[in-house]
Amino acid sequence: MIRRLFGLLSGTVIFLLFLFPTNIVAQDEVAGDSLSGSESAMDTLLLKEKTPQPPFNIVAEDVDNDAGEAIKLSWDLSPDDFQDGNVKEYVVLRSESAEGTYDTLGNTTQGIKSFIDNKVEIGKKYFYKIAALNYEKVNYVYLWNANSESAVAGPVVATAQWFNTGRIWVLLTILFISGAIIYFIWGAKSGKSFYIRKIAGIDEVENAVGRATEMGRSIYYVPGIHDMDDVQTLASMSILGRVSKMAAQNDTRIDVPVSRSLVMVTAREIVKESYSKVGRPDSFQDEQVRYLTDDQFGYAAAIDGLFVREKPATIFLIGAFFAESLIMAETGNSIGAIQIAGTAMPAQLPFFVAACDYTLIGEELFAASAYLSREPKLLGSLKGQDMGKALFLIVIVLGIILQFFDVEMWRLFEVR
Amino acid sequence: METFGIWLAALLTIGIISFLYKDNVLYKACESIFVGISAGYWFITYYWDNLYRKFYLGVTDMDNPHRFFLWIAFALGVMMLTRLIGKIGWLSRWPLAFIVGATAGLYMMTYFVSNAFVQVGATIKLPPDFGSVGSYISFGMIALGTFSGLVYFFFSKEHKGVFGGTAKLGIWFLMVTFGASFGYTVMSRMSLMLGRLDFLFGEWLGMIN
Structure with a gap:
């Protein structure tokens, strides 16, 4: 009986001596794994939470009435774009092929939903993506950052226009004044004083x-x-x-x-x-x-x-x-x-x-x-210019009166 | 060397200011130094900026598709020098005609849009806070001032009667504007003078810390 008890005890001790250190290490490893595993999961979760949703409905179009020097981008804001939301800024990315490498072109602050790309060449195809970016930084150094990219927009080609339709009123006014000048110069040349x-x-x-x-x-x-x-x-x-x-x-x-x-x-x-x-x-x-x-x-x-x-x-x-x-x-x-x-x-x-x-x-x-x-030529020119001033006087009076009837005539004078 | 520079600047400043008393030898010396150095300075600036940077670097840049146009400008520049050769001196009128004509054409749109078109638009646009007493006065003054000012600059109609009265109002608006502008500019000139006095009594004489 005693021999049996001794045998059981020594066997247990030996068993424990063999197993105990191993268990500690294993426990440590497990504990370590679990710890790191839990932190990583938390980070991933945190990062996932902080990653903004991308902007959508990206529209890239050639800018009208220019010499083919710009493409306008517009988009709908990311759903995470609000005060203290996950969007800090939008980054505009550009490539010359849909699947190619996208280079950073510029950025806009949160809440802005348009961008003008004025570094384009006429006739070249461009593809764009807009990335919503979230980050935390201290002294210009990123502690972390997370972004998500929109779908690709494009291809878009910048084209030049012969006429700037935004200045049609300028043309008409200049034609009127020039016509008046020519008319009065003729008048002066034909002897009219x-x-x-x-x-x-x-x-x-x-x-x-x-x-x-x-x-x-x-x-x-x-x-x-x-x-x-x-x-x-x-x-x-x-x-x-x-x-x-x-x-x-x-x-x-x-x-x-x-x-x-x-x-x-x-x-x-x-x-x-x-x-x-x-x-x-x-x-x-x-x-x-x-x-x-x-x-x-x-x-x-x-x-x-x-x-x-x-x-x-x-x-x-x-x-x-x-x-x-x-x-x-x-x-x-x-x-x-x-x-x-x-x-x-x-x-x-x-x-x-x-x-x-x-x-x-x-x-x-x-x-x-x-x-x-x-000289008749100069006198006629002066008279013609006065006609231009008369036109402006009429427009000023008319424009002010029409303002009170909610007709915004001043918009005709906005020059792009 | 720095001390020498400060002394030189101080003496030149005093020399120029001495003109306020009367024309004198020191002023004449300072004037000649100023005119001579500045003429030389601008010669060098034009040489490096135009002949070297714009022309030489432009025509030798094989990636510049417009480099051949620069030779036209160069030819026009050379034509200006023909004034020095009596018989073909008339050629110098061509670049002058080119400059005057091209400039008149180029600036016509710029001046018309910025000095006339946009101004008219701004005159008839109601201010954002329209409705308050101040905004009524402000809008009324701008509209009336612009209208009467334009009437004053009518040359082909005699300024008499209602038309003459409006033109007179226009010149009043102009004079009040000039008065305000005069006072404003004089104040900015005073700050320039204070800058010079600060240099003389501070950096030079060390009387101001």
């Missing part, structure tokens, strides 16, 4: 030139700091032609310091021609029209120096001016010169009005050449 109201600044041009002649001093004509690609400089050149002709007739020196090489070339041609027209080609010297510098304030400093040293009797400041306008006008005023200014720069007009004797405000500058020359 047109009335032009008095423009004080232009009326004084002759007196201003005469004053310089009487005082035996020179005239300075400053054509602004813009190049020949500005309409104000073009208008200024036209007025320069008249002023230089008057100066040449009176045998009064006119100086034209410029800040652009092309303006110098043009002004030189104009002044030279004026001298030739009045039969004094030899009186003109190239140095009368000279280049100073392209730099805005360098030009202003040089002009100020010239004004103070040469003390011209008359100064014309006509063209495109910026911050240097008051510096020049004030210096001209300080030397007692009669000053006639003209610009279409709204921010500089107040300075000219304050410091000059006469100022051509905005469109008066463009009307001046017609006023001075009285």
Whole structure:
């Protein structure tokens, strides 16, 4: 009995000695497996919960009325796209084949459901997908991110249009004004006379030139700091032609310091021609029209120096001016010169009005050449432009009245 | 070197400001330095920006399908230089005519749309908060100001009677706008002057910390 009990006990001990360590390891392993298994499952579950549903109804279409430079994408928001929802942003993906590799093109924030792809080539096929993206990041580093992609949209091809139908009203208005101008030019050419109201600044041009002649001093004509690609400089050149002709007739020196090489070339041609027209080609010297510098304030400093040293009797400041306008006008005023200014720069007009004797405000500058020359072509053009203004006046009155009947006429003036 | 730069800038600043007293030798020196350096600076800028970057790099870029067009611009540029050769000097008028014509055509649409068309649309559009007293006044002023301002710029009709009165109202609107703009711009110029004074008394003389 004792031997049996001893045998059972020792057998149990040996059994336990063999099994116990193994069981511990096994338990550990199981425990470990189960732990990691449970975390992974939780992560997967968590990630699944945080993965947003993709957007749907992706529409990719060529943008109308362009030169084939854009494709517009639009979509319905993901059902998870709401405040504190699972969508942080949408990523736009593009490929040149449906099954190919999709590259990231750009992204939009949550709640936005359109995107313009303006990196396209005309005639090339493009496929798009929109991915809804959720993530958490700290200091620009993603802790995790999850996304889901929409179905493929496409192929879409960007095409160019000859006509921008969004600007049809612009075309019609321009046709109306151009037609009026041509009509009145014909009228003027056939001998019809047109009335032009008095423009004080232009009326004084002759007196201003005469004053310089009487005082035996020179005239300075400053054509602004813009190049020949500005309409104000073009208008200024036209007025320069008249002023230089008057100066040449009176045998009064006119100086034209410029800040652009092309303006110098043009002004030189104009002044030279004026001298030739009045039969004094030899009186003109190239140095009368000279280049100073392209730099805005360098030009202003040089002009100020010239004004103070040469003390011209008359100064014309006509063209495109910026911050240097008051510096020049004030210096001209300080030397007692009669000053006639003209610009279409709204921010500089107040300075000219304050410091000059006469100022051509905005469109008066463009009307001046017609006023001075009285050429039928220019007079007709001026009358035609007035018809354009009359049209706009009618539209303003009509548009305001119609607003009160809920007719939004202003929409016709939206230009795409 | 930095100290030298600060001293030079300070002396040039004083030189230019001295013009407020009267024309003097220092101003003449500063003016000449300013004009000479800036003319040289712009020459170099145009050379690198136009001749080198736009033209040379453009025509030597074999992937650029439009590179042959650059030769047209180059030819027009060369034609400008013919002014230096008496007999064929008339050729320089061609690039000028091209620039003036192309610019007038290109800008016609831009100016018409931004300066006329869109402005008319904006004038007749009711403000979003239309209904309040302020919005009535604001909308009325904009509409009346634009209308009367346009009437002032009518050249083919005599400004008398009702038409003349409206034009006079237009010029009043313009003058009030100019006054406001004048004050606003003067304030911005004051800040420029303060910047210069800050440089003189701070960086140069060290009187301001």
